[in-house]
Amino acid sequence: MSSSVSCAQHHQHQQLSFRGRVGKTSSSASSSCSTSFSSLSRGGRKATLKCFAGEGAISKPWDIQKPCKLVLEDGSVWQGKAFGADGTKVGEVVFNTSLSGYQEILTDPSYAGQFVLFTCPHIGNVGINPLDMESTKVHMGATLVRHEALNVSNYRSTQTLDSYLKEQGVIGISDIDTRAITVRLREKGSLNGVVTTDMSISDDELLKMSKGYDIVGKDLIGEVCVKEPYKWVDPTASEWEFAEKAKSNKDKFNVVCFDFGIKNNIMRRLASFGCDLTVVPANYSAEDVMKLNPDGILFSNGPGDPSAAPYAVENCKKLLGKVPVFGICMGHQVLGQAFGGKTFKMKFGHHGGNHPVRNEFTQAVEISAQNHNFAVDLNSLPKEVKVSHLNLNDGTCAGMVWEEKMAMTIQYHPEASPGPHDSDNCFAQFVDMIRANKGMAVSR
Numbered sequence: 117m118s119s120s121v122s123c124a125q126h127h128q129h130q131q132l133s134f135r136g137r138v139g140k141t142s143s144s145a146s147s148s149c150s151t152s153f154s155s156l157s158r159g160g161r162k163a164t165l166k167c168f169a170g171e172g173a174i175s176k177p178w179d180i181q182k183p184c185k186l187v188l189e190d191g192s193v194w195q196g197k198a199f200g201a202d203g204t205k206v207g208e209v210v211f212n213t214s215l216s217g218y219q220e221i222l223t224d225p226s227y228a229g230q231f232v233l234f235t236c237p238h239i240g241n242v243g244i245n246p247l248d249m250e251s252t253k254v255h256m257g258a259t260l261v262r263h264e265a266l267n268v269s270n271y272r273s274t275q276t277l278d279s280y281l282k283e284q285g286v287i288g289i290s291d292i293d294t295r296a297i298t299v300r301l302r303e304k305g306s307l308n309g310v311v312t313t314d315m316s317i318s319d320d321e322l323l324k325m326s327k328g329y330d331i332v333g334k335d336l337i338g339e340v341c342v343k344e345p346y347k348w349v350d351p352t353a354s355e356w357e358f359a360e361k362a363k364s365n366k367d368k369f370n371v372v373c374f375d376f377g378i379k380n381n382i383m384r385r386l387a388s389f390g391c392d393l394t395v396v397p398a399n400y401s402a403e404d405v406m407k408l409n410p411d412g413i414l415f416s417n418g419p420g421d422p423s424a425a426p427y428a429v430e431n432c433k434k435l436l437g438k439v440p441v442f443g444i445c446m447g448h449q450v451l452g453q454a455f456g457g458k459t460f461k462m463k464f465g466h467h468g469g470n471h472p473v474r475n476e477f478t479q480a481v482e483i484s485a486q487n488h489n490f491a492v493d494l495n496s497l498p499k500e501v502k503v504s505h506l507n508l509n510d511g512t513c514a515g516m517v518w519e520e521k522m523a524m525t526i527q528y529h530p531e532a533s534p535g536p537h538d539s540d541n542c543f544a545q546f547v548d549m550i551r552a553n554k555g556m557a558v559s560r
């Protein structure tokens with residue numbers, strides 16, 4: 117099987133990699149970027165390395181000094197280099213501590229209305245591939261990185277981060293001090309900011325724009341969710357499947373997913389555990405959902421303030437107790453409100469792949485992938501609701517169960533993508549709840 121690997125232009129001393137470093141580029145390769153590098157073969161796999169330079173032209177991406185700046189609402193101005201699209205955007209800046217999986221983060225619809233600052237200093241090194249998309253586009257307003265890797269090294273990559281962001285109309289800024297900004301966000305809390313490649317706009321104007329932005333009270337779900345119902349049947353590809361329960365499952369269940377900005381891997385994991393999915397818009401009525409005769413209902417992740425989506429909460433209230441329900445992230449927050457609880461905005465939220473949570477029933481600790489800026493207030497919940505998981509960094513509510521209502525919720529991301537798989541068992545638990553409700557034997 118041969119696959120095509122793309123790389124940005126390389127200068128003489130840069131190394132080319134193919135699943136690990138394989139040697140230095142020759143000087144003839146570095147001076148002749150319109151031709152393909154000779155095929156590299158490793159582990160039986162062949163790859164053709166191509167350059168992104170246009171016909172005959174030798175552009176030097178490492179020499180490009182197109183300016184870009186970030187102005188935060190606290191008045192700080194951060195000069196950097198532009199990549200991706202040109203333009204001016206306003207958003208809430210959050211930092212993500214994941215060491216890998218920038219493509220999944222870029223395409224997570226929950227980041228609409230926000231800018232993601234990656235604390236991992238090297239972003240872009242595995243390029244972009246068509247298989248790791250969590251949705252059809254990039255939803256964040258801008259991507260903030262310390263260093264944009266020009267050298268792309270992955271056998272699945274078909275595009276550079278730069279060209280993908282250009283195509284998506286998303287601004288990238290590199291060469292800014294992401295550590296200093298992260299410390300600032302930790303001290304002051306999430307800050308709004310403006311990123312621009314238009315140097316004619318004054319810092320004062322940009323500051324005014326960033327101060328005028330507020331994600332609180334904004335219903336961003338409507339911007340990212342589907343308009344018409346659709347079916348999803350694809351499980352995790354068999355070569356990646358790791359859960360024994362998913363491998364041995366033979367039964368099929370009809371599950372309706374409310375799309376608040378659903379990530380593809382939630383659907384893949386549910387499909388792996390035997391769920392045939394009908395994905396419906398966020399404002400699909402409870403009555404219409406019940407007409408689909410679901411065995412279970414999923415409330416998905418999604419962007420923005422959970423208290424700004426009262427229609428979702430009302431729908432949820434009508435469905436509680438009818439069939440088993442599972443809420444993930446925004447879905448957890450919507451269910452929390454439907455239970456009678458309240459949500460609040462956190463100082464800088466949780467965004468990363470290494471957050472410890474404790475299962476309050478088993479005391480087991482899971483390392484989880486998280487991405488949220490709001491949380492359910494533990495003290496606002498009725499006594500029938502049990503807190504199933506606690507975040508061990510700050511003691512916030514990370515999961516709930518209301519047994520009589522057949523409801524379970526998780527504030528973080530059991531589907532990972534990117535992140536650890538410790539919490540994947542949540543999908544099996546949801547399916548077990550469905551099985552029990554149908555009078556079937558539970559698989560444990």
Ligand SMILES: NC(=O)CC[C@H](N)C(=O)O
Nearest residue numbers: 417418420445446489490
């Ligand atoms: N990933 C999500 O679903 C995020 C939920 C919500 N927008 C928050 O930031 O808390």
